[in-house]
Amino acid sequence: MDHFNYRDGVLYAEQTSLAVLANVHGTPLYVYSRATIERHWHAFNNAAGSRDHLVCYAVKANSNLAVLNVLARLGSGFDIVSGGELARVLEAGGDPAKVVFSGVGKTRAEISEALQAGIYCFNVESEPELERISDIAVSLNKVAPISLRINPDIDAKTHPYISTGLKENKFGIPFERALACYQHAAQLPGITIHGVDCHIGSQLTELAPFIEAVDKLLALIDALAKVGITIKHLDVGGGLGVTYDNEHPPEPAAYAQVLNERLGERDLTLLFEPGRAIMANAGVLLTGVEYLKVGESKNFALVDAAMNDLIRPSLYGAWQSIVPVVANSQAVMREYDVVGPVCETGDFLGKSRQLAIAPGDVLAVRSAGAYGFVMSSNYNSRPRAAEVMVDGEQHVVVRERESRQSLWAGEQLLPGDVDAD
Numbered sequence: 001m002d003h004f005n006y007r008d009g010v011l012y013a014e015q016t017s018l019a020v021l022a023n024v025h026g027t028p029l030y031v032y033s034r035a036t037i038e039r040h041w042h043a044f045n046n047a048a049g050s051r052d053h054l055v056c057y058a059v060k061a062n063s064n065l066a067v068l069n070v071l072a073r074l075g076s077g078f079d080i081v082s083g084g085e086l087a088r089v090l091e092a093g094g095d096p097a098k099v100v101f102s103g104v105g106k107t108r109a110e111i112s113e114a115l116q117a118g119i120y121c122f123n124v125e126s127e128p129e130l131e132r133i134s135d136i137a138v139s140l141n142k143v144a145p146i147s148l149r150i151n152p153d154i155d156a157k158t159h160p161y162i163s164t165g166l167k168e169n170k171f172g173i174p175f176e177r178a179l180a181c182y183q184h185a186a187q188l189p190g191i192t193i194h195g196v197d198c199h200i201g202s203q204l205t206e207l208a209p210f211i212e213a214v215d216k217l218l219a220l221i222d223a224l225a226k227v228g229i230t231i232k233h234l235d236v237g238g239g240l241g242v243t244y245d246n247e248h249p250p251e252p253a254a255y256a257q258v259l260n261e262r263l264g265e266r267d268l269t270l271l272f273e274p275g276r277a278i279m280a281n282a283g284v285l286l287t288g289v290e291y292l293k294v295g296e297s298k299n300f301a302l303v304d305a306a307m308n309d310l311i312r313p314s315l316y317g318a319w320q321s322i323v324p325v326v327a328n329s330q331a332v333m334r335e336y337d338v339v340g341p342v343c344e345t346g347d348f349l350g351k352s353r354q355l356a357i358a359p360g361d362v363l364a365v366r367s368a369g370a371y372g373f374v375m376s377s378n379y380n381s382r383p384r385a386a387e388v389m390v391d392g393e394q395h396v397v398v399r400e401r402e403s404r405q406s407l408w409a410g411e412q413l414l415p416g417d418v419d420a421d
């Protein structure tokens, strides 16, 4: 069942009309569906069959506390990339013993916080980071569980900005260094080796690059066994794509099942780090139409959401579906560029969209639950949008719209009187 769907020309999130939410809470407004988040998480969690596994939701995709709390209640693990994300997971009731810590630039303070919290594993992205983690663990009288994030040099066939598994990308340890690096890790006093990790990119729509990467890592795991290093888990990262337009990525269940099968008889726990596949289609961004500028060569629909609210179209040229939340049978169908009020030519949510709309109508930008609110900013002194979670017949404001004053909290005027001559 789709938890966002049209009934009688009105778009619903579960049982709640999105037009009603826009009316009550104003726009721009992010709306998430709890039922969809849960359904997507279960799709991953059920797919590994009887193999030991852990779904570590990638917090960066959407870090709202209510989202994290929904997942924590399901028993989810979490993939974090900063001390801030660790703090959010703990605040939302997540279990630190199910947290993996990725990221190329972990600071001393972040490493020490994660050790004190007792996380499950550090996904180590460089040799100097390995040394740093060992030193800090020794100083705290602890032993740090680690995986090395291996960069397998595989083309994920996705947008270059979100490809992470190629040699020229900053992520992970080169495959050729992996064996030596594990052997060195085995000698370090503050380190215990747990796993092997990779993450080759985001919005992958084919299975082949995942399989290629996993096969490479399994060969490494077998080579490590031969030199006496036992690997307990394989973390395949995130990256499974979703349907924004007419892409046909594999379903989470099929994806997880294929990877699980590659592991064969090996005694390995399987870790997944999905972000987008859980959240993208569990959320929409609602925006109101302010003006229509109908011109000779181009029509613009000026809406009240902008690149500061949803930057994916501007940053990656990403395409997301834009639909009216209530069909307007009176309006003329035209082709519009849907643009925001920010003073940048690159400020658009969608280009060349066929829409029958009038000022005052509300539009939904679909598939906006992942990398939406989390990438928003206050550019042009625009307060960040509110966020609402629909939960069956209820809905809860899970983040208030920012106030004007909060935008300058922490700023100060210079001391003394201003000379007014």
Ligand SMILES: Cc1ncc(COP(=O)(O)O)c(C=O)c1O
Residues within 6 Å of the ligand: 058, 061, 079, 102, 103, 164, 199, 201, 202, 203, 237, 238, 239, 240, 273, 274, 275, 276, 277
């Ligand atoms: C290390 C790591 N894990 C997981 C993810 C989540 O990726 P996605 O949202 O594509 O599933 C990312 C982001 O690309 C990442 O960098």
Ligand SMILES: N[C@@H](CCCC[NH3+])C(=O)O
Residues within 6 Å of the ligand: 060, 162, 202, 203, 312, 370, 371
């Ligand atoms: N922010 C990206 C995904 C980045 C994945 C994180 N490594 C997007 O919106 O598609």
